Amino acid sequence: MADPKGFITTPRQEWPRRPVEERVRDWDEVYVPGALLPIVAKQADRCMDCGIPFCHQACPLGNLIPEWNGLVSREDWRAASERLHATNNFPEFTGRLCPAPCEAGCVLAINQPAVTIKNVECAIGDRAWEEGFTPPRPPERLSGRTVAVIGSGPTGLAAAQQLTRAGHTVAVYERDDRIGGLMRYGIPEFKMEKRHLERRIDQMRAEGTRFRTSTAVGRDVDAEELRCRYDAVVLATGATAWRELALPGRELTGVHQAMEYLPLANRVCEGDLDASPLSAAGKHVVIVGGGDTGADCLGTAIREGAASVTQLDIYAQPGAERDEEAEPWPTYPRLYRLSAAHEEARDVGAAPAADADARLFAASTLRLTGDADGRVRELHLTGVDAGRRPVPGAERTLPADLVLLALGFSGPDREDGLVGGLGLELEPRGTIARSAGFETNVPGVFAAGDAARGQSLIVWAIAEGRAVAAAVDQHLTGRPSHLPAPIGPYDRPMTV
Known part of the structure; x- marks a missing residue:
């Protein structure tokens, strides 16, 4: 001290x-x-x-x-x-x-x-x-064991780095053309410039980790064949199955998932595109979902030159102070927080009809309506009470040329051939089932991160990657691992 x-x-x-x-x-x-x-x-x-x-x-x-x-x-x-x-x-x-x-x-x-x-x-x-305090740390000797890590988000990268440094030969498979997962194409450049990601990838390459991009396991490579080629497989594909909004008008042109919209803006920043085909420029944008992904869409739409941007949050506006009865210290409280994107929306007047900054709180979408060409033009919503029940007389309409759905994710993609190809068992909520040692029902196949835990924070993703690396190291060597295992697969954040 x-x-x-x-x-x-x-x-x-x-x-x-x-x-x-x-x-x-x-x-x-x-x-x-x-x-x-x-x-x-x-x-x-x-x-x-x-x-x-x-x-x-x-x-x-x-x-x-x-x-x-x-x-x-x-x-x-x-x-x-x-x-x-x-x-x-x-x-x-x-x-x-x-x-x-x-x-x-x-x-x-x-x-x-x-x-x-x-x-x-x-x-x-x-x-x-x-x-220069972070030089590459290649292993002194190799174990002769091989590991395939599927997915290059924070879980996959953490697992790969730990296992590489332990002496195993690790190959990371990524379905996109660049390494990084959501950190690459989901997180906007204004939140984290990709140079930070690139230097870590360079460090990992120098340590001996191998990367296979543009390779979707289950489609480009047979999942069972891959399992047979490696001594262990780590599934770190993330929770990529997005939640839908089953309402009238969902089929209209101009209604998109957030993770269809954000990657295109990131590709513009990468130099792949001159302009996003889903650009918000000159459009009235409504974002359905009050979380961080929605805020990322908000900041992106403002930079693209949207005519207006409104973010809908089904929850009531939280207070500025912790509710000691409902959320006592040291749990993580739900507070009114002003992210950089919300600060920008407030100062530029992005949503004149919003309650605060760009957000409409306690708001639930009823339906979407469009023009004669099938393009979305309006979003109809209603205010709701604490039980999410519509409040009589609280209906209103917002202009909407672009509607972005930021409703979270339910688990791994079950249509990509990986889950079925390996015969993986799933939990009722759609995540990959695993044992107390992070192992799935398929011998030698381990699951970590959002694919098994469900949608979570980056610190939980990295902790999962470090923990699954220790489990895989023990599986490969047949003895307790010296690698740290900060969490178990059933650990959860502190709650009331």
Whole structure:
């Protein structure tokens, strides 16, 4: 604990964002470049080095948060990087993309603003690359065992890196043309520039991990044949089966899933396209779904030049303070949070009819109507009560030339030939069934990440990747693994 009074004398200060009018004109990250490092040491001083640090419990990775806070406070960046990378393969990803359940579990957050753990983590990750603290770590010797990892999102990459460093020969299969999964084509550039992803992939290649892109296992490669070629297979395909909106008008032109829309915008940023064929430019856009994916669509539509953008959230607008009865500390509370995209929508007046920023809360879609050519033109909605029941007289209509469905995901794609080709058993909710050792009903085939857990956070994805790597290593060697296993397959976030 570098400053025993830091949490008293130093107010919380977050990484400042660039001015809205500047950042909505480009796709660069929303934060002011170079503005984090000058403030982060004092922010790390606010950590109380608690005797029982609940931030550990709130983060599935088991990050040693008080330790690296203290090291950052003393500006010992090398040691801080070592402690952070001991539990997290990709802190520059989580420092940008995670909603920070660790901060909700911060003891200081009982009655004060929490320590800016996420910002400190990001600063360590970025400083580690700048100072060369993250060189490739190839294994000293190879085990002679081979592993196929199917899927290159955070779970697949974490599992592959851990297994490669343990000496196994690992090949990562990705159905898209580039590595990264949702981090590549689902996360907009303004939330995480892809250069952060590229340098990790380069690091993994230098360590010996092999990558096979544009290869859909189950279609391009027979799933059972692949299983026979490797000593173990890790399924980390993610939860790609999106939830539908079964309402009148769903068939109209201009109604699309969020994950049809976002990848095209990312491909524009990659240079593959001059313009997205689903661009929001000049259109009235309505996003159905109040989560992070919906917010990603919001920020993307604003940058594409939408005429208006409205986001519908079926839940009532949450308060600014934690409800201690319903969501006591240290659980992650549902609060009114202003993401960068919502801040932009508020300041540019993207949705004049919205309750707050671009959001309409307690709103449920009734139907979609279109013109004579079958193109969507209006979205009809109603206000709902706490039980999601329509409120009489609360119907209204929004102009809609583009409707984006951001309703979440139910599990892996069951039509791609992988589930059927391997004969995998599924849970009733559609996820891949697995044992306490992460193994499926097919010997030698393991499942991890959203494909087995269901839609979750990036920290849970990385934790799953690290844990399944330990299970696979034990399976291959026949002895307890030295690799860390931060979670079990049935562990869940803290709830009431």
